[in-house]
Amino acid sequence: MRHRVVVVGAGFGGLFAIKALRRADVDITLINGTAYHLFQPLLYQVATGILSEGEVAPPIREVLKRQKNVDVRLGWVQAVDVEAKTVSVAGPGIDYTVEYDTLIVAAGASQSYFGNDEFADHAPGMKSIDDALELRARIFGAFEVADLQTDPEAVERWLTFVIVGAGPTGTEMAGQIAELAHRTLPGQYRRIDPHKARIILIDALGAVLNTFGDRLSSRAQRQLEKIGVEVRVNTKVVGVDSTGIEVESERGRERIGSMTKVWAAGVAAPPLATKLSEATGAKTDRAGRMLVEKDTTLPGHPEIFVLGDMMNLAGEDGRPLPGVAQVAIQSGRHAADQIKRRLAGKETGQPFKYFDKGSLATISRFSAVASIGKLRLSGFTAWVVWVAVHLFYLVGFKNRVTAVLHWAVSFLGRGRSERVATQQQAFARQAIRAYGDPFRRETADRAAMESGPAGDGEATRVP
Numbered sequence: 001m002r003h004r005v006v007v008v009g010a011g012f013g014g015l016f017a018i019k020a021l022r023r024a025d026v027d028i029t030l031i032n033g034t035a036y037h038l039f040q041p042l043l044y045q046v047a048t049g050i051l052s053e054g055e056v057a058p059p060i061r062e063v064l065k066r067q068k069n070v071d072v073r074l075g076w077v078q079a080v081d082v083e084a085k086t087v088s089v090a091g092p093g094i095d096y097t098v099e100y101d102t103l104i105v106a107a108g109a110s111q112s113y114f115g116n117d118e119f120a121d122h123a124p125g126m127k128s129i130d131d132a133l134e135l136r137a138r139i140f141g142a143f144e145v146a147d148l149q150t151d152p153e154a155v156e157r158w159l160t161f162v163i164v165g166a167g168p169t170g171t172e173m174a175g176q177i178a179e180l181a182h183r184t185l186p187g188q189y190r191r192i193d194p195h196k197a198r199i200i201l202i203d204a205l206g207a208v209l210n211t212f213g214d215r216l217s218s219r220a221q222r223q224l225e226k227i228g229v230e231v232r233v234n235t236k237v238v239g240v241d242s243t244g245i246e247v248e249s250e251r252g253r254e255r256i257g258s259m260t261k262v263w264a265a266g267v268a269a270p271p272l273a274t275k276l277s278e279a280t281g282a283k284t285d286r287a288g289r290m291l292v293e294k295d296t297t298l299p300g301h302p303e304i305f306v307l308g309d310m311m312n313l314a315g316e317d318g319r320p321l322p323g324v325a326q327v328a329i330q331s332g333r334h335a336a337d338q339i340k341r342r343l344a345g346k347e348t349g350q351p352f353k354y355f356d357k358g359s360l361a362t363i364s365r366f367s368a369v370a371s372i373g374k375l376r377l378s379g380f381t382a383w384v385v386w387v388a389v390h391l392f393y394l395v396g397f398k399n400r401v402t403a404v405l406h407w408a409v410s411f412l413g414r415g416r417s418e419r420v421a422t423q424q425q426a427f428a429r430q431a432i433r434a435y436g437d438p439f440r441r442e443t444a445d446r447a448a449m450e451s452g453p454a455g456d457g458e459a460t461r462v463p
Helices: 012-020 040-047 117-121 129-146 152-158 168-184 214-226 271-280 325-343 380-393 397-412 423-435 438-450
Strands: 003-008 026-032 070-074 076-081 086-091 094-099 102-105 160-164 198-202 229-232 236-241 244-249 252-257 260-263 301-306 359-364 367-372 375-379
Touching: 003 012, 003 094, 003 325, 012 026, 012 102, 012 325, 040 129, 040 168, 070 086, 076 271, 102 325, 117 236, 129 152, 129 260, 129 423, 152 160, 152 252, 160 168, 160 252, 168 198, 168 214, 168 229, 168 359, 214 229, 214 359, 214 367, 214 375, 271 301, 359 380, 367 380, 375 380, 380 397, 423 438
Parallel strands: 003 026, 003 102, 026 070, 102 301, 160 198, 160 260, 198 229
Antiparallel strands: 076 086, 086 094, 236 244, 244 252, 359 367, 367 375
C-alpha cells in the first residue's frame, strides 16, 4: 500500500504541499470545506466590484486535474484520532472517515472579534467568498438606499462606511471604497452626491500598516487622507450594532452612525486547532495557533504537520512568523520535502526557514507601498510591483487574463466590472443561521417522512 497523505485545507499551504508531492509515491486525499482554492489577498476587490469571485477562487479540481495522485473531497474535519490515524469528516449531508500515514493541517485562519462575536452580525469580516459578496451587496446597496432617503441624518448614516483594522486588508478596503465614492459613482445618482460619503478607517494601534515601518506607514496614511479617508488610530471599538459603531479614544467615547461596517482587525486559528490540540496534547497560543516544532510538526507527532496561519513558529528574529501567503507557501513546500525525505529513508527534522520576500499593500489606483528586504517603495513604482506579484500568484492563465482586463476597466477608466449585488448576498448568512444547516434539515425531514407522519401528520423539523 502506498503512503497515504491527508491534507486538510486547500489554501496556499495545502495546495503548494500537494503540488510539491506530484511525483512522490504517495496517495493524497485533500479535504476542504469549499470546492475552490481562495486567493484571499484579492478578496477586497471582489467586495468592491473590481473582480468576480471566479477570478480569485479557481475550482480545486481544475487546478489539480493533471495530478493523478490526488483525491479531492468536500467536507469539514470534526475530529482527529491520532491512535487510529484517522480524521472524521462532516460532508454535506454525509459523514465519512479517512485514514492517513501523514497528516498535513493547513486550514487557514478565521476572523477574530476579540471575544465580541456578536459584532459579526453587523460587521462582516473578509475571510471567504461569502464575506466578500455580502460586503459587495452592503456597499453598493448603501448608495442605492441612501438615494431613497428623505431624512438627511439617514442619508449620512447610509453614506458612512467604517472599516475596523488598518492592516493591509483594511487599508486596501478603505482605499477602494473611497475610489468608488469619489471616482466611479459620482454623476450616477439624482438625489445624493457620492462625493459626500465618509470612509473612516479605525485601528487600536498608533499607525496605519504598522508592520511596514514608520516611513511607509506615514506615506500610506497621507495617501489615504488625500483620497478622502478619515484615519483614526489609537481608537478602540467597544460596540457595534445595526446602525452604528461605538469607539473609545483619547477624546473619550463616541458613536459613529453607519449602516455599513467592515471588520478587518484580527485573525484567529479555526476551531480545528482546538480539536487537534485536544487530540495531541499540543499547546496553542492566545490566538489559538498551534505551537509546532522547528520542522512544523506537532510535538510527539512527527506524522502531523501544521502549516501557515494555524502554526506558531518563531522566525529568526524570535517573533512568530506572520500569517501571510508566503509563510503558508514555503511551509507547504517544506512539509512536502520532509515527507519525500522520510519515504526515501533520509534524515528528517530539518528546521523550516522562512525567506521573507517582502510585504505589499495598495492604497488606491497607481499607489501602493512595498517593503522588500531593505528596499522601501511607495507610489506608482510600488503599485507596479504589486500588480506583477499578484498576477504571478493568481492560479490559472485564464484568471490572470481576466484580472488584467478588469483592472484596466477599474484603474485606467472609472468603471467596475462586477457591481451586481443581490438581496440573497446581503442577507443569506443571517437567513442560514436562522434556518439551520440545510443538509441536516433535509436529512431529518426525509427520515421523518419515511418513518411516517409525526403528531398532527406533519414531518418533524429541526433547527
